[in-house]
Amino acid sequence: MKRNRKAKILATLGPSSSSPKLIEELFIAGCDVFRLNFSHGSIETHRSNIKTIRQIEKKYNHATCILADLQGPKLRVGNFANKEEKLVKGDLFQLDLKNELGSKSRVNFPHPNIYENLTPNTILLINDGRIRLQIIEQKKDSLKTEVLNDGVISDNKGVNIPDIILPIDSLTTKDKSDLMKALEMEVDWVALSFVQQLEDIKNIKQIVKNKALIMAKIEKPSAVKNVDEIINAADGIMIARGDLGVEMPPERVPIVQKNIIKRCRSFGKPVVVATQMLESMITNLVPSRAEASDVANAIYDGTDAVMLSGESAIGNFPIESVTTMNKIIEYVEADKNNFDLEFETQELNHKIDNTDAITNAAYSIAKNAGAKAIITFSVSGKTTMRMAKERAPVQIIGLSPNIRTARKMQILWGVNSCFSPDSENATEMVNIACSVAKDKKLVSADDNVVITAGVPFGNAGSTNLLRIAKIIANKNLT
Structure with missing residues (x-):
């Protein structure tokens, strides 16, 4: 099937888009790569979706790409007796290994292998950065922190630690199980979450053994620091701006995005810009003007592909989201005055x-x-x-x-x-x-x-x- 554009569209499948009819409509609307998010959904749902995609491939005689996105080692706090607690700036709050429900003064943080790496003054970001904690005392089984801003903490919220490389495997036990099943189902690309350094790519490539291509997700400052060697080792890059925007100041993210796209172009590796591209279309029929500009700027920068996440997975308008993204790309690529990617190809001698x-x-x-x-x-x-x-x-x-x-x-x-x-x-x-x-x-x-x-x-x-x-x-x- 001929597309009237050159940049590609990834669409995530989910509850809003997992029927054979909707998957085919996504393909017709412009989806080039189907993303299976292994953070959600059962293995059988993913297996069924892959079967549908391969049937569409045969029907339209059009090779169709599938990307399996592994969950990765997400750090989370435990549960609270009251489900949530209000924390006040200046309060002391403890994270520990006690297998007890949390309170206003403490909560379980079940990651014993990282406690010794978290020194005083380290910043912990809870619930996508909505709560900031600063460590003031570190022990082998507990972390005493000061609350830096008012906020609500609740069950199983994520924890980001931006300042250090954590001594954790980029593949959890769940990831390894999901990876084996994804390879068995013959997915084409595997996206590795929370990559920190070169060794993370080497480790997964030893497991995959050329059965699929590896896409490194850049969502930690440590990955940005090591980006050249990660690009060189991986087969492709995804700029996952969600966690990246939590772990570094948001004003830095656009600059990092442009630099990574440029580096991927230099290395000749495909790059995908992801997260919140048309976020408002989860509930609205049309995107905000800022979102349209966001997609357009990624295309102007020369990205290989742009990705829809919740928009196509759980949104009310999955087909319209793909159609909208398709139109934005077509208009940008038709802009003869500003769309020019030629000059960057001369960078490397x-x-x-x-x-x-x-x-x-x-x-x-x-x-x-x-x-x-x-x-x-x-x-x-x-x-x-x-x-x-x-x-x-x-x-x-x-x-x-x-x-x-x-x-x-x-x-x-x-x-x-x-x-x-x-x-x-x-x-x-x-x-x-x-x-x-x-x-x-x-x-x-x-x-x-x-x-x-x-x-x-x-x-x-x-x-x-x-x-x-x-x-x-x-x-x-x-």
Whole structure:
């Protein structure tokens, strides 16, 4: 299915959008990647949704991408005898390991492995930063704190600790179980929550073993500090602005977002901007003007994709949310005066390999010779990913004889990813490329296309061939 835009849309499935009818409507409205949030919903619900998505893929002959988002090690306080308590600025409040219901003066904080790392003056943020506590005395089994502002604390509220790298595994026992089930269901991407450092990516990659691509969620200041090595190790990045906006001042988040997008562009890795993009559409039919500008600015910055969370998962208007996001992207990309991603591709001057040389040449030919599309043959998807980095002015048609590769590449900027037969020689390659492009109505008669592939055919990582072909009605090439 041809989209009239290059940036992609991720939509989260949930109670508002888990029926086969609604999932198909989300796809038609513009959803390119379906996100399964393993913080919510049962495994059987996720399994059923995946089955529906694969049926839609077959019905529309369109490789469709699925991302499994793991919950991660979220820190939480325990329960209160009165369900909630009002804390007053200046009060003393204790977090401890006592397995007792909380009161106005204390609450259970069942994370014994981090107590010794929390020194006096460390700031604890409760309930998305609505309550701030400062540690004044630390013991192995308790933390005495001073309340820094008035607020209400209640059962199971989250705790953020922005100032330190915590000695906790980025994969909880639940995450490991969910991960195994997600891989069994053949998801295409796995998003790892609360990444802090390079080792978190290395650990999950050892478990996944190339069965899916790994997306690192940047939502802690420690991850921002280590962002280059995290980008380099991961297959993609998600800027998860919810927790990130709790753990650092909100005025810093837009700058961090722009910098991470720029770094991902430099590394040639896909980047997704997420959280509260059209938040008001959970209950309203139209977004706020600020939300529309938020989505637009992410597109102007060159993000590969933007994501809907609660808007599509629990909102009253899931289809309308996708439609609205689709329209915003189309309008931005049609803005010839301001939408220009070309200059950033010149940032890195480093030694290039054959794939870099071929994709650079394909970009130049497409731009200067009036080609309507660049068609990449790629077994592994690496050439298609490298081509997406160029932000070519024409659409990229990514062909792969591996359906799992075709699905994974659907998240990339400007790429219409297609499953195709493999070729044995250059003539067959051009025939297949032109046939697929015509059959999917991605090009028209008399259009020129640029085609890249590797010789010998069918081998991953060997892109070294470039051809130009002309589309002729009822034929494959000139």
